[in-house]
Amino acid sequence: xxxxxxxxxxxxxxxxxxxxxxxxxxxxxxxxxxxxxxxxxxxxxxxxxxxxxxxxxxxxxxxxxxxxxxxxxxxxxxxxxxxxxxxxxxxxxxxxxxxxxxxxxxxxxxxxxxxxxxxxxxxxxxxxxxxxxxxxxxxxxxxxxxxxxxxxxxxxxxxxxxxxxxxxxxxxxxxxxxxxxxxxxx
Amino acid sequence: xxxxxxxxxxxxxxxxxxxxxxxxxxxxxxxxxxxxxxxxxxxxxxxxxxxxxxxxxxxxxxxxxxxxxxxxxxxxxxxxxxxxxxxxxxxxxxxxxxxxxxxxxxxxxxxxxxxxxxxxxxxxxxxxxxxxxxxxxxxxxxxxxxxxxxxxxxxxxxxxxxxxxxxxxxxxxxxxxxxxxxxxxx
Numbered sequence: 097x098x099x100x101x102x103x104x105x106x107x108x109x110x111x112x113x114x115x116x117x118x119x120x121x122x123x124x125x126x127x128x129x130x131x132x133x134x135x136x137x138x139x140x141x142x143x144x145x146x147x148x149x150x151x152x153x154x155x156x157x158x159x160x161x162x163x164x165x166x167x168x169x170x171x172x173x174x175x176x177x178x179x180x181x182x183x184x185x186x187x188x189x190x191x192x193x194x195x196x197x198x199x200x201x202x203x204x205x206x207x208x209x210x211x212x213x214x215x216x217x218x219x220x221x222x223x224x225x226x227x228x229x230x231x232x233x234x235x236x237x238x239x240x241x242x243x244x245x246x247x248x249x250x251x252x253x254x255x256x257x258x259x260x261x262x263x264x265x266x267x268x269x270x271x272x273x274x275x276x277x278x279x280x281x282x
Numbered sequence: 283x284x285x286x287x288x289x290x291x292x293x294x295x296x297x298x299x300x301x302x303x304x305x306x307x308x309x310x311x312x313x314x315x316x317x318x319x320x321x322x323x324x325x326x327x328x329x330x331x332x333x334x335x336x337x338x339x340x341x342x343x344x345x346x347x348x349x350x351x352x353x354x355x356x357x358x359x360x361x362x363x364x365x366x367x368x369x370x371x372x373x374x375x376x377x378x379x380x381x382x383x384x385x386x387x388x389x390x391x392x393x394x395x396x397x398x399x400x401x402x403x404x405x406x407x408x409x410x411x412x413x414x415x416x417x418x419x420x421x422x423x424x425x426x427x428x429x430x431x432x433x434x435x436x437x438x439x440x441x442x443x444x445x446x447x448x449x450x451x452x453x454x455x456x457x458x459x460x461x462x463x464x465x466x467x468x
Contacts, residue, residue: 244457250435252436258403263432270429275460278463279460280467
């Protein structure tokens with residue numbers, strides 16, 4: 097970013113407005129709706145402006161997903177059980193309240209067939225998993241930590257994408273208890 | 283099915299060939315490719331025949347996914363650890379060898395926006411989870427069994443759909459050990 101970009105409020109506004117509209121279209125209408133022309137029209141900018149900032153559609157899609165960057169995570173307390181449980185709760189809430197279910201389903205589907213989308217997915221997923229990856233080393237390392245991460249995140253992903261609903265609080269409690277006691281007894 | 287349907291080998295062949303082609307198109311080219319016209323052309327049948335057997339596109343999609351019904355599962359041994367591990371292995375193998383990754387990603391994505399597809403997904407997922415649901419009661423019931431199921435299936439779903447690869451054997455081993463010891467120590 098050049099200094100002039102950094103201070104021009106129009107650029108800042110464009111860089112905020114356009115990806116916000118792109119994400120809304122993606123969630124409400126699906127992938128095909130996120131074209132530069134449609135996003136420009138909905139956001140109230142010219143197509144030329146959208147193309148100037150996002151020459152490739154993939155750039156626009158990546159910045160749309162980056163809107164989730166400000167999504168609330170659980171605030172770590174230092175208590176591993178509580179932190180894992182809190183992070184699962186945030187993940188479930190984002191699925192429902194911020195339609196992360198739709199965003200992830202679309203991203204997973206497109207990444208299968210479009211090699212340009214796989215890095216967008218990988219980065220998005222890495223950002224989402226970071227808090228849990230920071231908590232788990234208190235309990236385990238190596239393949240055990242990886243298994244715990246995949247199981248805890250996976251139970252939410254699988255439940256939402258494959259069953260159409262987030263796990264209940266009771267099931268989330270049971271999962272954290274199983275993982276913590278399973279790692280502790282080894 | 284009427285007795286005449288049951289014995290007419292042409293009907294049996296059609297009911298096999300058309301969904302097989304539909305699944306191949308779904309995996310290779312995606313959802314949009316699975317139209318009655320395209321499937322008829324690829325399978326070497328008339329469009330009228332396809333419409334006669336599958337009046338709705340959803341019917342054709344459901345029968346395409348039903349092709350996975352014959353997918354090999356692990357043969358239960360009665361040893362819970364081995365059976366959970368074997369079932370995870372079968373799940374991972376289907377993801378890679380039978381492109382279940384693409385099928386699941388597409389199903390998850392479409393079920394989000396098309397209410398007719400949600401029951402197709404639900405039935406497909408229930409069929410896939412059945413062997414693990416039959417093994418888990420040896421270890422736990424209620425929310426603990428549900429948490430274990432979602433974590434074990436979810437680690438594969440999450441890894442494949444969100445990381446683009448199946449978990450390693452070492453990570454699968456660690457997951458089964460965590461769940462079995464976590465449930466046992468409670």
